[in-house]
Amino acid sequence: xxxxxxxxxxxxxxxxxxxxxxxxxxxxxxxxxxxxxxxxxxxxxxxxxxxxxxxxxxxxxxxxxxxxxxxxxxxxxxxxxxxxxxxxxxxxxxxxxxxxxxxxxxxxxxxxxxxxxxxxxxxxxxxxxxxxxxxxxxxxxxxxxxxxxxxxxxxxxxxxxxxxxxxxxxxxxxxxxxxxxxxxxxxxxxxxxxxxxxxxxxxxxxxxxxxxxxxxxxxxxxxxxxxxxxxxxxxxxxxxxxxxxxxxxxxx
Amino acid sequence: xxxxxxxxxxxxxxxxxxxxxxxxxxxxxxxxxxxxxxxxxxxxxxxxxxxxxxxxxxxxxxxxxxxxxxxxxxxxxxxxxxxxxxxxxxxxxxxxxxxxxxxxxxxxxxxxxxxxxxxxxxxxxxxxxxxxxxxxxxxxxxxxxxxxxxxxxxxxxxxxxxxxxxxxxxxxxxxxxxxxxxxxxxxxxxxxxxxxxxxxxxxxxxxxxxxxxxxxxxxxxxxxxxxxxxxxxxxxxxxxxxxxxxxxxxxx
Numbered sequence: 441x442x443x444x445x446x447x448x449x450x451x452x453x454x455x456x457x458x459x460x461x462x463x464x465x466x467x468x469x470x471x472x473x474x475x476x477x478x479x480x481x482x483x484x485x486x487x488x489x490x491x492x493x494x495x496x497x498x499x500x501x502x503x504x505x506x507x508x509x510x511x512x513x514x515x516x517x518x519x520x521x522x523x524x525x526x527x528x529x530x531x532x533x534x535x536x537x538x539x540x541x542x543x544x545x546x547x548x549x550x551x552x553x554x555x556x557x558x559x560x561x562x563x564x565x566x567x568x569x570x571x572x573x574x575x576x577x578x579x580x581x582x583x584x585x586x587x588x589x590x591x592x593x594x595x596x597x598x599x600x601x602x603x604x605x606x607x608x609x610x611x612x613x614x615x616x617x618x619x620x621x622x623x624x625x626x627x628x629x630x631x632x633x634x635x636x637x638x639x640x641x642x643x644x645x646x647x648x649x650x651x652x653x654x655x656x657x658x659x660x661x662x663x664x665x666x667x668x669x670x671x672x673x674x675x676x677x678x679x680x681x682x683x684x685x686x687x688x689x690x691x692x
Numbered sequence: 693x694x695x696x697x698x699x700x701x702x703x704x705x706x707x708x709x710x711x712x713x714x715x716x717x718x719x720x721x722x723x724x725x726x727x728x729x730x731x732x733x734x735x736x737x738x739x740x741x742x743x744x745x746x747x748x749x750x751x752x753x754x755x756x757x758x759x760x761x762x763x764x765x766x767x768x769x770x771x772x773x774x775x776x777x778x779x780x781x782x783x784x785x786x787x788x789x790x791x792x793x794x795x796x797x798x799x800x801x802x803x804x805x806x807x808x809x810x811x812x813x814x815x816x817x818x819x820x821x822x823x824x825x826x827x828x829x830x831x832x833x834x835x836x837x838x839x840x841x842x843x844x845x846x847x848x849x850x851x852x853x854x855x856x857x858x859x860x861x862x863x864x865x866x867x868x869x870x871x872x873x874x875x876x877x878x879x880x881x882x883x884x885x886x887x888x889x890x891x892x893x894x895x896x897x898x899x900x901x902x903x904x905x906x907x908x909x910x911x912x913x914x915x916x917x918x919x920x921x922x923x924x925x926x927x928x929x930x931x932x933x934x935x936x937x938x939x940x941x942x943x944x
Contacts, residue, residue, distance in 0.1 A: 459716070463714070463810065530938075537930050558715065571780075574838075590854070679801075683790070685790060686790070686837050
């Protein structure tokens with residue numbers, strides 16, 4: 441015996457909501473788990489069964505949740521931390537490694553795996569057409585964890601780079617005005633015709649996707665359940681779809 | 693009868709290689725298809741069965757392939773265009789809409805769907821830890837479809853924005869020197885300590901992932917089967933993992 445604990449932690453991406461978007465790899469992890477840890481609505485997506493303990497926690501306690509997962513695994517539990525979308529995209533994977541770094545050195549020998557999932561930005565893109573069909577970026581618009589000035593700079597640089605953009609957490613009740621500022625910056629940097637899509641509850645029964653030109657985009661079109669997709673000056677409409685061509689002929 | 697053809701086209705993301713990363717949604721589409729169209733190695737991943745016709749095509753004929761798919765669907769076929777990774781990320785979705793725009797207007801009434809998949813950048817990130825745990829971008833380093841100067845500008849802007857970066861098609865036999873130029877630009881813009889991961893054949897049995905500091909990154913570490921992940925000045929190592937923290941305290 442090596443003394444290495446038999447427990448493990450897998451941080452699993454449940455995708456945007458539709459069970460048909462959960463990978464078999466994630467399903468297998470859920471089937472082998474002794475403990476499920478995560479934000480309440482994600483934990484509730486996992487069916488109850490004998491031998492499975494579910495630990496629901498509220499939003500904004502990512503680090504405590506990650507520490508809990510690692511401490512259970514260190515005692516031999518098989519723990520799945522459930523995350524929406526892809527755990528590596530503005531979700532639980534980074535929090536797990538922050539907790540790992542802050543915790544006992546012995547935790548670093550644990551069997552830890554991140555299981556990718558379909559992230560909301562790419563699920564929304566698929567429904568819209570192919571707005572991220574050229575180079576793109578993803579920005580978390582919440583300033584809970586970084587200064588708003590950094591977000592403003594990133595928006596300008598991304599627009600000048602010609603990236604399509606996916607915005608997570610565009611707007612919440614506690615910061616209703618910042619997304620309007622973000623749109624104002626984009627209007628300074630991009631043509632008013634650039635399509636902006638507001639994709640709410642992608643892949644769920646109440647999915648709603650609205651696309652408008654940047655010049656008509658309003659902050660009120662987004663909330664915390666919305667991912668916002670901004671095209672480029674090259675993004676085109678064909679039928680009901682929007683796509684960014686693979687080619688870029690001219691110098692920028 | 694509305695006259696709308698009963699055929700359809702679904703552009704399906706097969707993920708990076710491991711069958712456990714193929715979504716049930718994609719599996720269902722493959723099971724219902726009459727025709728599979730795509731690049732040879734992706735078509736060969738789909739098992740033969742009665743009633744299924746497989747159309748293999750070589751690389752770099754994306755537009756012809758997309759036109760073929762739409763024309764078959766217009767005649768009533770149920771066509772799956774198979775794509776690696778996510779079809780919306782440097783893959784077949786944009787090509788399909790380009791073909792749709794160039795083709796007969798009647799094609800725009802076809803039932804067309806894009807089925808998302810696990811893209812190589814995010815599969816690689818999951819294996820590395822959480823290098824895309826903060827804002828990030830994805831850049832196709834091939835200059836087959838855009839001027840190299842645009843790529844250079846995007847690399848500089850992305851570095852100044854503080855994005856983690858994922859590079860697709862970093863290097864090929866026909867353009868062996870450009871990736872070295874890309875690394876030189878990054879070395880001008882970022883600390884030499886920033887981790888750079890070379891992830892080849894992610895999720896396949898012969899997966900190989902090597903992470904080195906930017907100062908030691910060599911162009912020869914990449915080929916066309918490699919996705920390259922570049923962290924930020926904040927990316928940290930803990931045990932065998934690399935992750936970019938969710939928080940950014942300082943102004944940039």
